[in-house]
Amino acid sequence: MPNIFSKTAILSVFKRFWRWLPLIGFPLLFIGTTVFAFLGGLDESSTLLQGIAHHAVLVLCFLCLWIAVARLVRNSRPAPIQTFWQTILAILGCSSAAFLAFQIPGDFIEGTPAAPIVHVKSALLSVLLVGLSFFVVHRLGLLVRFRRTRRSERNWRLMILFIGIAFLITIPTHHQFGLIFDSPEGLYFILLILSIVAAIIFILMNSIRLAWIVRLSLGEKGAAIGLGVVIVGLLGCVIAAVNLEETLPFIGTTLSPPNDFLQFYSAPLTYVTVLFLLFGLIYALTSVLSLIFHLPTTGDYRRSTDEMVAMRTLSNLLREVVESEKLHEWAVSTPVESGNANAAWLTIQNLESGSLAPHIVASRNIESDHINEFCDVTSIHNTVVQTREPVLIQDTLTDTRTRKSKSGKFESLLAIPLSTRTEVLAVLFASRDVVHAFEREDVEAIGVFASQATLVLENARLLESKIERERLANELAIARDVQQRLLPQTMPELPNLNLAASSVAAREVGGDYFDVLELGEGELAFIVADVSGKGTSAAFYMAEMQGIFQAVARIAPAPDVFLGHTNQALGESLEKNIFVTAVYGILNCHSGRVSLARAGHTPAVLVDASGNAKLLHSEGLGIGLDRGELFENVLEVEHLKLKPDDLLVLYTDGVIESRNREGEEFGYDRLLQTVQDARNEDAQGVHEAIRQTVDDFVGANDRYDDDLTLLIIKWQGNKTVSSGTAQNSLS
Secondary structure, three states: OOOOOOHHHHHHHHHHHHHHHHHHHHHHHHHHHHHHHHOOOOOOOOOHHHHHHHHHHHHHHHHHHHHHHHHHHHOOOOOHHHHHHHHHHHHHHHHHHHHHHHOOOOOEEOOEEOOOHHHHHHHHHHHHHHHHHHHHHHHHHHHHOOOOOHHHHHHHHHHHHHHHHHHHHHOOOOOOOOOOOOOHHHHHHHHHHHHHHHHHHHHHHHHOOOHHHOOOOHHHHHHHHHHHHHHHHHHHHHHHHHOOOOOEEEOOEEEOOHHHHHHHHOHHHHHHHHHHHHHHHHHHHHHHHHHHHHHHHHHHHHHHHHHHHHHHHHHHHOOOOOOHHHHHHHHHHHHHHOOOOOEEEEEEOOOOOOOOOOEEEEEEOOOHHHHHHHOOHHHHHHHHHHHOOOEEEOOHHHOOOOOOOOOOOOOEEEEEEEEOOOOEEEEEEEEEOOOOOOOHHHHHHHHHHHHHHHHHHHHHHHHHHHHHHHHHHHHHHHHHHHHHHHOOOOOOOOOOEEEEEEEEOOOOOOOEEEEEEEEEOOEEEEEEEEEOOOOHHHHHHHHHHHHHHHHHHHHOOOHHHHHHHHHHHHHOOOOOOOOEEEEEEEEEOOOOEEEEEEEEOOOEEEEOOOOOEEEEOOOOOOEOOOOOHHHHHHOOEEEEEOOOOEEEEEEOHHHHOOEOOOOOEOHHHHHHHHHHHOOOOOHHHHHHHHHHHHHHHHOOOOOOOOOEEEEEEEEOOOOOOOOOOOOOOOO
């Protein structure tokens, strides 16, 4: 069961009581004072204390009315044209009601009510006119406080303060107000005059707060002028009616002027009513005059707006890119220097750390270490990132995320995302030192700054990415050079043998590998291998394959033994989805005998001098596909006896799987045909014929879809020895 006497419960009840107090207190107090007056009220025999008590109750009554009207107006922020319309309707409505109340029979005889109904009549006229003055000052006050500043707030409050002082000064005089300078009443009169003069001064100062006029279109200005003239006329008539001092023929009846009824009900409220209505009249008049003077500048303002849009577009195209720290400082400085914010800071999510808390990378006019003391930066940042929409808090004390703020420098807060089409790069926070400080224009202006900052940060990030790509490209170029040095730099000179080879990577580095090794007594070990996949990972395994070949082939050159050891050694380091295909053999240069084994590799091509060609399909699994006995059991060694001018062509699948623009593969048939046509050439000639045919088929001589490696062996028998040359790349 909740504790009804807890601090939270008590505060909740108090807030509800305060919310409903004006709406309940005003009618109760008004009815009570009216009944009191109807039953006799104050007269000449009433003491000063009784008069003060009576007016104290009136103060509470109309204070409740003031609060109720303020809440009604504060909950809506209409456009200037709507504000004028609502003011006109309020004046017409209250004037009509006051006119009807004025028709109630009853008058004064030598300043004394002729009947008790006069008390009711005075009360009704007073509440209508006072309520009208309250509505006018609150509604037009929204225009005065448009794009408010600390100075404008101070001037507004001082105007209300001095009008309130004028009200309080007249209370002790009761109905016996005197104009005697050498008496206490005279002192009151001097203070009253001074307070009224001060109130009028601040009325004039607030009447020139017309910032809302500049942004109106030509049509809106014309409509505002017409409505303003109507307000001036209506308020002028109301003020004139209130201050009439002569009896008027009114609908065929001679009645006292409204001023007598207001003065009888409460002289202090009369001053308040007149001053508030005077403020409305002067503000409407200055608005009309200012609107007329601003009519010629409407086109210029529109042109300047278009120029700003054009400049924004130009700045989007021509943007200087500097260090990230300077960009962050620029992003937070722009809203402050333009006057749209008193302080600003920028937050970025640090995704690498895995933390949800954003990092404050820059701030202006506020210490980064103190920001979290004023608001929940993490909550607001995450909300903006998730919704990709701005967060606007017009009163920081009313929002749970900013209630920690108790400083007068932190009253309004705006958070805008710096977002691209795919992600939010950062969040720009802007704060001001008054409540309701951010108007729509301010949000749009800061949104422009955020858009520019987004472009700058995105360009900076792209530049960093470009620099990173260039760095990686340089490193890959180094890796390519290192990999090329792992391949044979020269081909051995052996009797009766002619060799040619090359390897071209589809990317900067590749997974193809070829090598030859003299074993002594005229024997040559040769290998062509292909690591599944491409890129850097394949290049690492290719380098490992080179080390195994250079080491194992010297001590265990037999094809089945060599590939078995290679499978055991390399299989331990290969990832599960990686394997290596290879064709390995031993050639005796004197006899032409060849022992050849294929570990899942593309079949070698054998072409004799007469043009007969065939593919050598020996059984075998790729290295790394099986780590046990199956690899050795499946592996088949093929023994050949070469004849003079026989060609042995070893290659990777990059040759036969090369595709043209129609998606057709080069295939085995074209390879066999090419070798047959070039069989009379030496090894280098056959090599060039294959490469040229593949290039013509693909349609591009500088790019392949896969790594491409060739090794051409031509055994010449007892003919004159011709030394081979190695060409590392023909691209």
